Each structure stands twice: as C-alpha cells, then as structure tokens.
Amino acid sequence: MVKIFISHSSKDHKLAEALADFLRSALRLKSDDIRCTSVDGYRLPGGAATDETLRLEVRESAVLIGLLSEASNDSYYVTCELGARWGAGKYLVPMLTSAANVKFTRGPIAGRNALCCDQQAHLHQLIKEVAEELGAQMDLEPPAVYHRYLCRVVEAAGSEPALPEPLPDPPQISSGSPSLWVLSGCWILLGAIESTALFSAITAERIFTATMLLFFCCLPGWGFYKISRSIIQRLRKKSPAIS
Numbered sequence: 001m002v003k004i005f006i007s008h009s010s011k012d013h014k015l016a017e018a019l020a021d022f023l024r025s026a027l028r029l030k031s032d033d034i035r036c037t038s039v040d041g042y043r044l045p046g047g048a049a050t051d052e053t054l055r056l057e058v059r060e061s062a063v064l065i066g067l068l069s070e071a072s073n074d075s076y077y078v079t080c081e082l083g084a085r086w087g088a089g090k091y092l093v094p095m096l097t098s099a100a101n102v103k104f105t106r107g108p109i110a111g112r113n114a115l116c117c118d119q120q121a122h123l124h125q126l127i128k129e130v131a132e133e134l135g136a137q138m139d140l141e142p143p144a145v146y147h148r149y150l151c152r153v154v155e156a157a158g159s160e161p162a163l164p165e166p167l168p169d170p171p172q173i174s175s176g177s178p179s180l181w182v183l184s185g186c187w188i189l190l191g192a193i194e195s196t197a198l199f200s201a202i203t204a205e206r207i208f209t210a211t212m213l214l215f216f217c218c219l220p221g222w223g224f225y226k227i228s229r230s231i232i233q234r235l236r237k238k239s240p241a242i243s
Contacts (some may be wrong), residue, residue, distance in 0.1 A: 002035040003134055005061040006080040010038040011071035015117060018149070018156040019065070020205055026127045028139045035061070058084050062091065063130050068114065069097040077202040082109060091133050093126065098157050117157035123150050 004023055008016040017039040024034060036042035037058050044053055054077075058064065064085045072078040085092045086108050093116040115122040124143070131140050143150075 001060050002037050002057050003029065003033040003062045004035070004130070005035065005057050005059070005064045005114070006042075007069065007072075007073040007078050007085075008036070008067040009069065009071035009078055012067050012069050012097060013038040016067060016155070018152040019095070019117065020155050022149040023039040023127070023130065024151045025156060027131060027134065028141060046125075047113040054081070055084070059088050063093065063133050064091065065093045065094050066109070067097055067117070068109070068189075069121060084233050086129060086198070093130070096127070118154050120154060120209075123153055138197075160215070 006016055006020060016036050020034050020036045020039055020042050023029065024031065031041045034042050035044070037044055037054075044050060058081045064081070066072070066078065066082045066085075070083065082092070082094075092109075094109050094112055096114050096116045098116060098118045115126055117123070127140065127146075
C-alpha cells in the first residue's frame, strides 16, 4: 500500500512531479511508496482497475496531499478524492500551488490550514509533519541533500500558466486630427503654387491650365482625407479608446 497519495490535476503534472521527487528524496522513500497518477514512476500499475485502486489508496494511504489550483478545482477526480479523504477523517494536507490560489480552498477543505508550494518554509514544514505522520523522523535526509528538490518545487509552482497580458491601448486618433489636414493641405498648396506661377502671365489658356492643376492637386488630398476618415470610423467601432 502506498504511503503518500498526491491528488492533483494532470494539468499540474510538472508541479506534482517536483513534489513527489522532493518527498521521495527528503523522506528516503521508494517510488512505490508514492502515488502520483500522471507522473512516470509513480503511476498506477499496468492492468490495475483504476477506480477501485484509487478508491482504496485514497482511503488507506497514510498521507494524502491535495494540490489545489484552478485546474484541480475543475477536476472531478480531485474533488472525489479530497471528499472521500475528508469523509474518512484521515490525515489530509491541502497544498496551494501558489499563495495566490487561496480562493480554491472551498467547502470543508477551507477549514484546514493550507500550505503553499511556492514557500520554502512551508515545504520544510510539510516534510517535518509528514515524517511525523509516517513515523519516520529518524529517516529524514539532511536539508542539504534535498534542497535542490525543494527549489524545483518552488520553481514549478512559479511557472503556472499566467493570464495573458492585456493588449496596450490603441493610440488616441481623432477624425479631425491636424495630421490629416496637413497631408491633405499639401496637395492643395502644391496646386496653389503651380497656379500662382501660371497667373504671372494671365491668358485664357493658362487660366484653364491653372484651374485644372488646382482641381487635380486638391482631388487626391480630399480623397486621402475621406479614406482616412472612413478607416478611423471603422476603428472607432472596434475600440472605444479611439475618439
């Protein structure tokens, strides 16, 4: 029969593996003494009746450690395992994957003091108390031996997937932005310069030519302004930050 059962979500398998290795090293246990179903070396035996074996080990193991996280909160197996252990009234240690996950200690589990995987002092406390529960005080390794495993637990606890960073606010763009008027005005100014040069010797032909130049120079500027305004209006609908 296993001595330590680690109830966890398969999504937390990296932290569960680090914790299992830490316990094994500090307490001088064999791999068969620890059950951690999603971690190689600690899985159920081949051909075992999964539900029956889990039910027996959850009830009969000396220590059950429940890794509490957002993922485990959504796991039916973790819920059943913790509930069964609580109902049996046996030794149960809630372990938060990080101190920020205290919100996941709900229901009857909330009445038990939870330790945190990202706190070294809590991990030292866990080893001491589990050793006392197992009656293995004299078999503890010196802290220097298992310190690197302890650090791996803390590191794994800190590598939980983070929420995506919010996208930066889009730049403030105004439909009446001076930059649009400047760009449009450049075309108008170019037409005015050409027209002024032609008006220095006014003739009917040059008046017509100047008028056409002014028209065709203003037209692209006006078109650029209208297109830019249309794009801004579409952006405004998608993001209220654009005004």
